Amino acid sequence: xxxxxxxxxxxxxxxxxxxxxxxxxxxxxxxxxxxxxxxxxxxxxxxxxxxxxxxxxxxxxxxxxxxxxxxxxxxxxxxxxxxxxxxxxxxxxxxxxxxxxxxxxxxxxxxxxxxxxxxxxxxxxxxxxxxxxxxxxxxxxxxxxxxxxxxxxxxxxxxxxxxxxxxxxxxxxxxxxxxxxxxxxxxxxxxxxxxxxxxxxxxxxxxxxxxxxxxxxxxxxxxxxxxxxxxxxxxxxxxxxxxxxxxxxxxxxxxxxxxxxxxxxxxxxxxxx
Amino acid sequence: xxxxxxxxxxxxxxxxxxxxxxxxxxxxxxxxxxxxxxxxxxxxxxxxxxxxxxxxxxxxxxxxxxxxxxxxxxxxxxxxxxxxxxxxxxxxxxxxxxxxxxxxxxxxxxxxxxxxxxxxxxxxxxxxxxxxxxxxxxxxxxxxxxxxxxxxxxxxxxxxxxxxxxxxxxxxxxxxxxxxxxxxxxxxxxxxxxxxxxxxxxxxxxxxxxxxxxxxxxxxxxxxxxxxxxxxxxxxxxxxxxxxxxxxxxxxxxxxxxxxxxxxxxxxxxxxxxxxxxxxxxxxxxxxxxxxxxxx
Amino acid sequence: xxxxxxxxxxxxxxxxxxxxxxxxxxxxxxxxxxxxxxxxxxxxxxxxxxxxxxxxxxxxxxxxxxxxxxxxxxxxxxxxxxxxxxxxxxxxxxxxxxxxxxxxxxxxxxxxxxxxxxxxxxxxxxxxxxxxxxxxxxxxxxxxxxxxxxxxxxxxxxxxxxxxxxxxxxxxxxxxxxxxxxxxxxxxxxxxxxxxxxxxxxxxxxxxxxxxxxxxxxxxxxxxxxxxxxxxxxxxxxxxxxxxxxxxxxxxxxxxxxxxxxxxxxxxxxxxxxxxxxxxxxxxxxxxxxxxxxxxxxxxxxxxxxxxxxxxxxx
Numbered sequence: 001x002x003x004x005x006x007x008x009x010x011x012x013x014x015x016x017x018x019x020x021x022x023x024x025x026x027x028x029x030x031x032x033x034x035x036x037x038x039x040x041x042x043x044x045x046x047x048x049x050x051x052x053x054x055x056x057x058x059x060x061x062x063x064x065x066x067x068x069x070x071x072x073x074x075x076x077x078x079x080x081x082x083x084x085x086x087x088x089x090x091x092x093x094x095x096x097x098x099x100x101x102x103x104x105x106x107x108x109x110x111x112x113x114x115x116x117x118x119x120x121x122x123x124x125x126x127x128x129x130x131x132x133x134x135x136x137x138x139x140x141x142x143x144x145x146x147x148x149x150x151x152x153x154x155x156x157x158x159x160x161x162x163x164x165x166x167x168x169x170x171x172x173x174x175x176x177x178x179x180x181x182x183x184x185x186x187x188x189x190x191x192x193x194x195x196x197x198x199x200x201x202x203x204x205x206x207x208x209x210x211x212x213x214x215x216x217x218x219x220x221x222x223x224x225x226x227x228x229x230x231x232x233x234x235x236x237x238x239x240x241x242x243x244x245x246x247x248x249x250x251x252x253x254x255x256x257x258x259x260x261x262x263x264x265x266x267x268x269x270x271x272x273x
Numbered sequence: 274x275x276x277x278x279x280x281x282x283x284x285x286x287x288x289x290x291x292x293x294x295x296x297x298x299x300x301x302x303x304x305x306x307x308x309x310x311x312x313x314x315x316x317x318x319x320x321x322x323x324x325x326x327x328x329x330x331x332x333x334x335x336x337x338x339x340x341x342x343x344x345x346x347x348x349x350x351x352x353x354x355x356x357x358x359x360x361x362x363x364x365x366x367x368x369x370x371x372x373x374x375x376x377x378x379x380x381x382x383x384x385x386x387x388x389x390x391x392x393x394x395x396x397x398x399x400x401x402x403x404x405x406x407x408x409x410x411x412x413x414x415x416x417x418x419x420x421x422x423x424x425x426x427x428x429x430x431x432x433x434x435x436x437x438x439x440x441x442x443x444x445x446x447x448x449x450x451x452x453x454x455x456x457x458x459x460x461x462x463x464x465x466x467x468x469x470x471x472x473x474x475x476x477x478x479x480x481x482x483x484x485x486x487x488x489x490x491x492x493x494x495x496x497x498x499x500x501x502x503x504x505x506x507x508x509x510x511x512x513x514x515x516x517x518x519x520x521x522x523x524x525x526x527x528x529x530x531x532x533x534x535x536x537x538x539x540x541x542x543x544x545x546x547x548x549x550x551x552x553x554x555x556x557x558x559x560x561x562x563x564x565x566x567x568x569x
Numbered sequence: 570x571x572x573x574x575x576x577x578x579x580x581x582x583x584x585x586x587x588x589x590x591x592x593x594x595x596x597x598x599x600x601x602x603x604x605x606x607x608x609x610x611x612x613x614x615x616x617x618x619x620x621x622x623x624x625x626x627x628x629x630x631x632x633x634x635x636x637x638x639x640x641x642x643x644x645x646x647x648x649x650x651x652x653x654x655x656x657x658x659x660x661x662x663x664x665x666x667x668x669x670x671x672x673x674x675x676x677x678x679x680x681x682x683x684x685x686x687x688x689x690x691x692x693x694x695x696x697x698x699x700x701x702x703x704x705x706x707x708x709x710x711x712x713x714x715x716x717x718x719x720x721x722x723x724x725x726x727x728x729x730x731x732x733x734x735x736x737x738x739x740x741x742x743x744x745x746x747x748x749x750x751x752x753x754x755x756x757x758x759x760x761x762x763x764x765x766x767x768x769x770x771x772x773x774x775x776x777x778x779x780x781x782x783x784x785x786x787x788x789x790x791x792x793x794x795x796x797x798x799x800x801x802x803x804x805x806x807x808x809x810x811x812x813x814x815x816x817x818x819x820x821x822x823x824x825x826x827x828x829x830x831x832x833x834x835x836x837x838x839x840x841x842x843x844x845x846x847x848x849x850x851x852x853x854x855x856x857x858x859x860x861x862x863x864x865x866x867x868x869x870x871x872x873x874x875x876x877x878x879x880x881x882x883x884x
Contacts, residue, residue, distance in 0.1 A: 402624060413627075
């Protein structure tokens with residue numbers, strides 16, 4: 001018994017040495033398979049996402065991108081019929097066997113494509129997550145709310161009506177409010193799912209600039225249907241097609257370098273999808 | 274079919290006949306609706322005509338006199354307030370939590386179906402069987418005696434489905450996307466319910482509670498043997514006292530008091546029906562006001 | 570699990586990045602609320618079981634020691650207070666309940682279906698809203714008030730119009746009960762009609778059908794089960810009604826020959842006699858036995874209604 005636990009400690013130490021040398025792994029996914037009843041949403045995907053990178057995921061509709069995000073965030077718990085097999089390690093922790101999944105979710109910010117402004121004031125929308133973390137000071141909350149709304153390119157539009165209902169903002173504003181809420185979690189990992197769908201091009205560019213800055217602090221997974229957006233932002237990109245991960249590589253390689261699968265090049269050059 | 278197609282754009286005799294049949298049925302069903310409503314309106318009119326004269330502050334706020342043959346309804350009115358209040362204190366928390374379970378936690382499975390069936394049955398069991406249950410369980414087994422507590426417990430069990438159904442509907446009218454947005458941020462189920470679901474359904478829940486007040490106030494059979502009495506000169510001091518109640522008072526005045534002034538039972542009926550309809554209208558008005566207020 | 574056990578030492582070294590996986594106060598609150606809410610959720614089951622157990626407990630003595638099944642169900646003699654030889658035959662009481670409920674359904678079913686069709690398919694806008702509110706208010710009138718109406722308004726009217734000596738009879742109680750049950754049946758039937766998707770109506774109207782043709786050929790068949798369920802619930806309501814039938818039937822043990830005969834209902838018998846009985850006595854237990862019967866019948870009716878209504882949703 002004693003020797004075994006000692007061995008374990010040696011093994012952990014060895015891992016840490018290795019981790020210190022290479023860029024740290026934020027999210028490690030092994031043989032991830034997701035299904036809804038008989039329908040397969042994602043088949044046997046393995047990939048690693050490194051700390052402080054923007055990781056793009058591209059692919060046509062129904063490729064399994066959103067299901068992937070849901071599995072990482074453990075939202076399968078609230079989705080009837082969703083079954084997840086395989087392993088997902090976040091910060092080295094097996095997310096399939098957690099003591100407190102809520103704590104995991106509070107570390108991961110997600111923005112899904114449909115904007116959701118909660119039916120409370122704009123201020124309360126953004127202050128909700130900090131309050132759940134136990135922050136009560138008005139001054140501290142004010143700072144967080146302003147910072148998050150500014151980063152989400154919404155502050156100028158709503159600073160005079162922070163008491164308006166978040167659910168009655170326009171679609172584009174709600175989308176940015178959702179992003180501000182995700183930022184207010186001060187997440188370790190930020191996942192954006194086609195965030196630009198409800199936002200005009202100018203605002204999209206502003207948010208993209210914010211994302212480039214944010215990578216110093218957080219790791220970002222950017223799911224997008226805009227191939228050029230992935231090219232502009234992502235360090236590495238995965239191409240999902242028909243529930244499979246067809247290709248993972250440095251983003252620029254998908255466009256100009258060698259690719260493993262012809263379909264990748266066809267997709268990024270707009271020949272289907 | 275082919276002839277019908279050919280004649281489609283002409284005002285054929287078939288079309289004329291259809292239009293006649295159509296308006297005939299419209300009138301028929303309209304008349305049936307009226308015949309449901311009109312007699313009741315006439316009856317209510319009669320009640321107001323015969324009992325309206327007796328209603329006064331004095332009638333509401335004095336005790337019966339001369340062996341209940343004359344005088345007011347104060348002890349019965351107060352008794353009903355006691356019974357309804359205690360019943361609501363017991364049934365609203367349980368009912369609201371039960372609805373939260375059904376709306377926010379329960380899956381779509383056989384167990385949930387059994388709970389739903391139990392709720393339907395609780396609402397469907399005859400009121401006199403509830404009375405027998407109240408007598409056997411609360412008066413005799415739990416030794417509360419015939420008291421406000423026993424009667425209110427019986428009423429609470431009986432009218433709980435009203436709260437459950439109204440609350441559940443109200444909770445389910447909050448779109449699921451709000452819950453998901455909250456869960457995504459790491460809120461627990463309860464935090465989500467407290468911060469997002471309840472604040473946006475509380476008015477709907479209140480509507481159900483008001484409706485329950487109206488139902489509870491009108492019940493007679495369940496309280497007959499559990500806590501309400503024909504007559505008592507004392508006003509209730511605690512939940513262990515017996516009390517008069519408006520509904521039972523009407524029954525007693527109408528059937529058990531020889532020589533009662535004719536307008537007195539009409540007056541009692543009017544007070545009871547006024548109380549019930551007032552609560553009901555409030556609930557309906559509240560609901561309509563809610564519908565006008567858009568929050569998403 | 571083994572993995573998460575091995576990690577703690579390492580996570581400290583990594584600056585606490587993985588140290589979030591702790592059960593905090595909010596986690597425990599969430600679990601506690603879940604347990605509380607579940608307990609309240611099953612309370613309805615507990616109460617229904619409780620009703621059965623307590624009513625059965627008080628009535629079982631009669632079933633075991635005094636009841637002669639044939640005499641109980643098949644003789645019309647109900648003389649529970651006869652000191653020497655009390656008789657417990659509920660045939661006449663069942664006949665009373667059945668005749669009043671039956672007549673009430675004859676009154677209520679066609680009219681409430683007609684009203685539901687009018688409200689759901691013909692009326693629109695303000696008219697519909699007003700009618701719905703009226704129906705809801707009618708459903709709220711307490712049963713004791715209905716009984717009072719039967720006693721003091723219907724009674725003299727029946728005596729006058731039909732030239733009979735007593736106006737407290739099957740007809741009186743049947744009409745009262747029908748008027749009582751109709752609003753409930755109307756709202757359930759209207760719900761069932763509204764549950765039929767509008768695209769069915771639009772498809773039929775696009776082919777040139779009139780409103781009535783659409784209703785008759787498309788909406789009514791589609792809503793059939795919901796309507797039947799509503800009618801059954803109405804039957805259950807009428808069957809279990811107490812105060813109104815106590816006051817409007819005339820309360821005479823009698824198998825009726827005509828609608829002008831006075832009768833007595835099962836529910837009313839309990840309400841009228843329970844107060845005079847000795848707790849635990851034979852008469853007392855006999856009344857609880859009637860309660861068991863009422864419980865079993867309404868339970869069956871509600872269960873059937875539920876199965877019928879849900880049957881269509883699965884299919």
